[in-house]
Amino acid sequence: MTTTILPDEKGHFGTYGGRYVPETLMQAILELEKEYEKAKVDPAFQNELNDLLRDYVGRETPLYYAKNLTKYAGGGKIYLKREDLNHTGAHKINNSLGQALLTKRMGKSKVVAETGAGQHGVATATACALLNLECVIFMGEEDILRQQLNVFRMEILGAKVISVKSGSATLKDAVNEALRYWVSNVEDTHYILGSAMGPHPFPKIVRDFQSVIGQETKKQFIKKEAKLPEAIVACIGGGSNAIGMFYPFLEDREVKLYGVEAAGLGLHSEKHAASLAKGKPGILHGAYMYLLQNEDGQIQEAHSISAGLDYPGIGPEHCYLHDIERVKYDAITDDEALEALQVLSKTEGIIPALESAHAISYAIKLAKEMEPTEHIVVCLSGRGDKDMEAVRSKIGGVKA
Amino acid sequence: MNRIEKVFQTMKKEGKKAFVPYVMAGDGGLTSLKEKLVFLQEAGATAIEIGIPFSDPVADGPVIQEAGIRALNTDVTLKEIVECMREIRPIIHIPLIFMTYMNPLLAYGLERFSRDIQTSGIDGLIIPDLPIEEEEIITSYLDEVKIELIRLVTLQSPIERIAEITKRGKGFVYAVTVNGITGTRAQFASQLSSHLEKIKSISPLPVLAGFGISTPEHVEEILQYCDGVIVGSKIIELMEAGNNEQIRTLINATKLPIA
């Protein structure tokens, strides 16, 4: 069966996805789809994006053989796809730039976005500064506290950051407010959704803009090892770095794919963000997807030490890949991620984002079960600078 | 014939305009719902929209969001609301319409929900996160028990789309008056009147306008261009304040002769 032709024309991945949005947004969503399909086959658009990705973002990013981490794990060889070396420090810029160019193409002058860890907010504020677009970012109050530095970065870049106090005051609530803002300003504003979720065509658009990760990885890996890797690992909030990494490998059945959700304080606790492991399908933010919810269909709060994984849903394409068992999904706890962050820092001199540390932790476990002739590629989705305050408050540090 | 269809046929014959207030089920406890419905019926409401609280109401502004939070804080469930309606229905003779988002319905089970609300005496359903592209997910269940799905058209919907939407169903069409979410407003965009006239000229269904309508002056003005109004946030505010007199004034504004 071929898995790469989805979504269908109504935006469904199997039963997942779709466009469950207020009627006021339907026109904008249909227009976005139309413009995107045109842009996709327009060489001028693709050239402009590719030039920016090369000269502004710094692509392609390296595929780095982590010798010391491999030795530490003891088993399969671990490669890191260095999305942390992108301008602004994470994979998020791949999508933000693409969508900012689409915004211009649609003749809109303003952008709204949500952000959790602040990485998507920073990337979007950056793209908007570059392309002269007005930018409003919604961010949960809780996340603003966790990610002070990123809030200030967005402001320096000229974006207006609005604190969201409703609900759990994290990513889910920031999406609610961004959607409400979009409904109210739809005529001149585009919503740059930050992950492979939300109503069609967002899951597809975000996947396509992020697929550069997997495409480069494939080429680079073949060049280095003259084969495909046995395994690929990526962390999952809404699922954009993971789907971008996985998508070009979906038809390569011999490559095992692993998506890592946040297990927070543990899957047995109520405090985690493992939508696939512990949720059931439902509708939130425009899509049918696995959701953390109670029996009455009320959405439950997610928990993760990493703000970027702190979301009670998971993009529809991942739900589909889960059900057909093309990708194996598992979860890593806060403590395991904290430890992996320190291990990678000490062994390789690379401080990963807390989100990416979930993937690192899982890869270390996986490597132990693999032969030295086998290979794992980890998507190192972002760098850890933004998390230093949060990590210090957990593990301490020298004070003056 | 469904109660909604019947009421609008009568209104048309008598040249009357509709007033549909909104209440949030569970806000103030489920026991207060009966009192509220009885009051609104007696005050002259044409039909009543009953909101089902949801944790993430993206189409709603602060007033309805907070009413929903108050309701959820009482741990009210959809099952209890459906049961409560079954008890209240015998003393309410006007149409009752549930307004809710998709997820609570999915959790309940769409087929079972459709059957249960029918036996509880609900006549229609408004689902703000269900555009026509996705409505097949529930329409066959609703059709089977003759519950009307009330669809929305907005300032953003082009003519062909308005035509497509309004040819479906037998109830009424909900014309959203603003680019935005629910909540009281001081005024409306200047193109609203021509937009409502356009919908009215296309739609075989009665056209009811809603979102932001807050004063008797709004009611009178908007009724020049359509068949009725839906008032949500303002009703909730007035009920919170115990201001039944102003609710009556709002409802009575539909009865003034149209200039």
Ligand SMILES: Cc1ncc(COP(=O)(O)O)c(C=O)c1O
């Ligand atoms: C570095 C990093 N990795 C991963 C994520 C999770 O998002 P996604 O699952 O869309 O890749 C985020 C989100 O903020 C992030 O900042």
